[in-house]
Amino acid sequence: MALINQAKREIQLKIVYYGPAQGGKTTNLERVHHDVQIAQPEKKSKLTSLATSSDRTLFFDFLPLEAMSIKGFSTKFQLFTVPGQVIYNTTRQLVLRGVDGIVFVADSQFDKIEANVESFQNMEENLQSLNLRLSEVPYVIQYNKRDLPEAAPLDYLEYVLNSRDVHVPYFEASAVHGDAVFETLNSLCKMLLHKLVHPETVPIAS
Amino acid sequence: MSAFPQLVDRDLDQLEAILASLLQRTEAKAAMVTDIAGFVVSSSGDTESLDLTTLGALAANTYAASAAMAGMIGEPDFASLYQQGSENSLLIHALGQEALLTIVFDKSVKGGAVKHYATIAVKVLSTHLTMAAERAHGQTVDLATLNIADPNEIFRRKS
Numbered sequence: 001m002a003l004i005n006q007a008k009r010e011i012q013l014k015i016v017y018y019g020p021a022q023g024g025k026t027t028n029l030e031r032v033h034h035d036v037q038i039a040q041p042e043k044k045s046k047l048t049s050l051a052t053s054s055d056r057t058l059f060f061d062f063l064p065l066e067a068m069s070i071k072g073f074s075t076k077f078q079l080f081t082v083p084g085q086v087i088y089n090t091t092r093q094l095v096l097r098g099v100d101g102i103v104f105v106a107d108s109q110f111d112k113i114e115a116n117v118e119s120f121q122n123m124e125e126n127l128q129s130l131n132l133r134l135s136e137v138p139y140v141i142q143y144n145k146r147d148l149p150e151a152a153p154l155d156y157l158e159y160v161l162n163s164r165d166v167h168v169p170y171f172e173a174s175a176v177h178g179d180a181v182f183e184t185l186n187s188l189c190k191m192l193l194h195k196l197v198h199p200e201t202v203p204i205a206s
Numbered sequence: 207m208s209a210f211p212q213l214v215d216r217d218l219d220q221l222e223a224i225l226a227s228l229l230q231r232t233e234a235k236a237a238m239v240t241d242i243a244g245f246v247v248s249s250s251g252d253t254e255s256l257d258l259t260t261l262g263a264l265a266a267n268t269y270a271a272s273a274a275m276a277g278m279i280g281e282p283d284f285a286s287l288y289q290q291g292s293e294n295s296l297l298i299h300a301l302g303q304e305a306l307l308t309i310v311f312d313k314s315v316k317g318g319a320v321k322h323y324a325t326i327a328v329k330v331l332s333t334h335l336t337m338a339a340e341r342a343h344g345q346t347v348d349l350a351t352l353n354i355a356d357p358n359e360i361f362r363r364k365s
Contacts, residue, residue, distance in 0.1 A: 003245040003247070014243050095267065098242060186361055
């Protein structure tokens with residue numbers, strides 16, 4: 001839940017990158033960390049990864065970012081990833097606590113469709129365990145690994161993952177090349193800020 | 207899920223004063239109050255050399271993981287977590303349901319003293335946050351000055 005500190009004129013928002021194992025969640029954060037433009041490079045924030053020796057996320061990755069282009073309040077975003085492996089479900093529930101918005105990173109490859117669907121269902125269940133409904137949480141979908149030859153057609157992925165009442169923004173990405181990484185993040189940030197300023201309105205549809 | 211209470215300048219001054227008093231009594235390095243998600247609300251002490259933003263996020267998740275483990279073994283009463291190191295140690299203590307107090311101290315400080323004074327500080331901080339929550343009940347924050355007219359590039363890629 002967003003922390004709005006009127007006294008300090010500061011807003012802090014939590015974004016969680018969710019999705020199946022090895023879908024590119026950590027790669028998204030690495031690209032943001034590597035490529036983001038910041039006002040004071042000497043104060044660049046650190047990407048913290050709690051990973052196994054084989055670079056699989058064990059608990060989460062964490063990247064704090066301060067937005068430069070929003071006037072009026074100091075606006076800070078905390079970016080987290082969850083571990084994708086099935087056995088780490090309790091960990092995913094913990095990381096989702098206090099979430100303001102979600103980037104669902106889907107793996108575009110044909111043989112990962114089932115894993116995407118399972119992960120999406122798992123996300124809904126874990127939100128419910130926190131008394132949250134998916135319809136109340138701003139989220140976007142990123143179809144990652146579009147550069148791979150095994151990538152499924154976009155229409156198919158959209159039908160499988162994005163055919164609910166509210167059609168959410170989606171992005172065709174190749175996180176490893178940095179394609180659409182910032183577009184995805186900025187789109188969600190825009191939705192979060194819109195919800196803060198206009199809490200009574202329905203989520204933004206694409 | 208209830209929200210962290212809205213604080214005014216006076217609240218922040220008081221939180222900082224409580225933390226400063228805690229550091230003075232214990233000679234700990236730093237102390238901070240975060241919300242349950244790990245966002246830093248107030249801090250005191252060595253706030254320059256320590257990355258409090260990351261420490262807050264890690265403390266919140268570590269505390270949440272330990273609380274979950276406590277629940278799994280049938281222990282409902284879980285309020286604090288003590289990480290003892292050879293050089294530096296950490297004490298994380300719940301402040302009600304919505305906040306945490308995290309204290310960093312080195313080996314020159316006795317852990318027992320930190321725990322003792324932390325317990326006192328927790329009571330004062332919790333009382334203060336409860337009062338703020340009751341006062342701010344139903345209060346909305348004016349975000350009119352938040353300029354999101356052109357937020358297409360909130361974060362920009364380096365050119």
